[in-house]
Amino acid sequence: MSEPTGVSKLSNLLLASLVIPSAFLALTFVLHPGVGEGTLVRFANSMLTSFTMISFLLLLTLFVYGDARKRPMTPFFGMLLCGLFGTALSLFFLSQGDLLMEDNGSVRAQALSNIIRFSTTVIACAIAALIVLGMLFASLMHTPPARLEFEEE
Amino acid sequence: MEESLQAFFLFWLAGLAIIVGLMLGFFSKQSPIRRFGMVLLTVGTLSILATPWTLSFSPSSSFGHFLGSILGPSVLLGVGLYNIAFSGHVPVGRLSESDKRAGFVMVLIAMLWFEGMHWWVLTPTYPDDINRYWLIFWPTLLVVTAFASFVVYYIVKTVGDERYQEQRLLLTLFAFTSLLIILGLLRDGPHVESTHFAEEFWLAGADVFGLMVGAALAILLFALVLSIYEAQQPLPKQLDPPTTHQLEEAAKHIAKHVGGVNEDE
Numbered sequence: 001m002s003e004p005t006g007v008s009k010l011s012n013l014l015l016a017s018l019v020i021p022s023a024f025l026a027l028t029f030v031l032h033p034g035v036g037e038g039t040l041v042r043f044a045n046s047m048l049t050s051f052t053m054i055s056f057l058l059l060l061t062l063f064v065y066g067d068a069r070k071r072p073m074t075p076f077f078g079m080l081l082c083g084l085f086g087t088a089l090s091l092f093f094l095s096q097g098d099l100l101m102e103d104n105g106s107v108r109a110q111a112l113s114n115i116i117r118f119s120t121t122v123i124a125c126a127i128a129a130l131i132v133l134g135m136l137f138a139s140l141m142h143t144p145p146a147r148l149e150f151e152e153e
Numbered sequence: 154m155e156e157s158l159q160a161f162f163l164f165w166l167a168g169l170a171i172i173v174g175l176m177l178g179f180f181s182k183q184s185p186i187r188r189f190g191m192v193l194l195t196v197g198t199l200s201i202l203a204t205p206w207t208l209s210f211s212p213s214s215s216f217g218h219f220l221g222s223i224l225g226p227s228v229l230l231g232v233g234l235y236n237i238a239f240s241g242h243v244p245v246g247r248l249s250e251s252d253k254r255a256g257f258v259m260v261l262i263a264m265l266w267f268e269g270m271h272w273w274v275l276t277p278t279y280p281d282d283i284n285r286y287w288l289i290f291w292p293t294l295l296v297v298t299a300f301a302s303f304v305v306y307y308i309v310k311t312v313g314d315e316r317y318q319e320q321r322l323l324l325t326l327f328a329f330t331s332l333l334i335i336l337g338l339l340r341d342g343p344h345v346e347s348t349h350f351a352e353e354f355w356l357a358g359a360d361v362f363g364l365m366v367g368a369a370l371a372i373l374l375f376a377l378v379l380s381i382y383e384a385q386q387p388l389p390k391q392l393d394p395p396t397t398h399q400l401e402e403a404a405k406h407i408a409k410h411v412g413g414v415n416e417d418e
Contacts, residue, residue, distance in 0.1 A: 009311050016307050020300045024334055025358045031338050032351035039359045046363025047370075054371035060176045074385075078378035082371065112165075116216050119168070120286045121360045123220075124293035127227055132301040134234035135326060136309070139319045141241030 049114040052086030160211045170197030215279050219286035222277035226266040233259030276344040292357035299330040
């Protein structure tokens with residue numbers, strides 16, 4: 001059998017990244033067929049909030065980029081436009097009746113609730129990364145350093 | 154002060170202070186600005202942690218309560234893993250064996266603490282119901298840990314050279330989190346029923362997928378904006394080719410410093 005190439009390794013990795021969460025969600029659906037209400041609304045809210053918040057975060061990183069580039073204004077305005085576009089899009093969809101509304105009474109309450117939920121998800125992802133990478137790093141640091149063995153002349 | 158104004162200053166402005174503080178604290182090159190960033194981060198975090206007392210009328214205070222609830226196990230986990238890692242084969246500043254043992258105990262307590270929050274009486278409750286952010290956090294943590302451990306296992310297997318111990322560890326972590334998910338889906342906890350957990354788990358999946366798609370789009374646009382900007386920059390000034398005299402000088406310097414080694418030496 002031939003050795004997997006770089007492209008096939010990457011596609012296997014992408015496949016694994018999709019298969020694992022999908023398998024868990026499929027299992028959830030099999031065990032509890034009643035779940036699934038409000039999934040699309042939650043997905044859309046999460047996507048819009050994530051796009052907007054990360055655009056603004058990347059906008060802040062441009063201050064660091066600006067240190068090495070004589071503070072250019074063009075990329076700054078570009079990312080500001082992205083963030084504002086995300087905000088406008090979120091507010092537009094939230095104000096379309098019940099389209100993206102969950103258990104909140106007003107557009108403002110829903111938008112603020114989305115931001116807090118986004119923060120909660122980010123914290124969970126950060127702690128998951130801490131667990132996985134921390135354990136990997138700790139294990140790597142406890143592996144004895146490799147020794148080069150030379151054949152006797 | 155009006156309630157909404159109070160919530161703005163003590164919660165939302167504090168949240169902004171955390172983000173700006175993080176960016177300044179980690180990315181700025183000047184040390185006074187870095188220190189200022191750390192102060193902003195600390196003040197913002199303390200303000201949000203205090204919201205169950207300062208903003209008890211606002212629903213946002215549940216988030217402060219949730220943060221306070223997970224602070225203990227998260228800090229134990231971070232410090233424990235740090236102790237374990239830096240008591241290994243590090244050339245400088247190696248921690249002692251007792252630090253390593255303390256690290257293991259901390260990680261174990263952190264894990265048990267998190268488990269106790271789902272399976273025992275430690276579930277964060279605010280004011281009378283289970284904190285809704287805990288119900289978002291726990292399934293998200295489980296699904297992302299399972300996913301990340303498997304993906305990192307695959308990367309270590311593909312890229313690493315004889316990293317069997319790491320592969321076993323990551324597979325064990327994957328199996329452990331998968332088991333926790335399955336148990337949560339099958340069995341009721343003292344405060345969270347399996348049906349409720351399943352609903353929240355499903356929505357956590359939607360949240361994580363949404364976050365990944367949104368983040369990917371934002372990063373793609375960021376890269377596009379920067380590449381368009383860089384492409385519009387004029388090329389740097391080209392230097393003239395070296396003259397014969399400069400080449401001779403360079404050859405002299407090279408000959409002086411790079412000498413051949415005779416075989417009989």
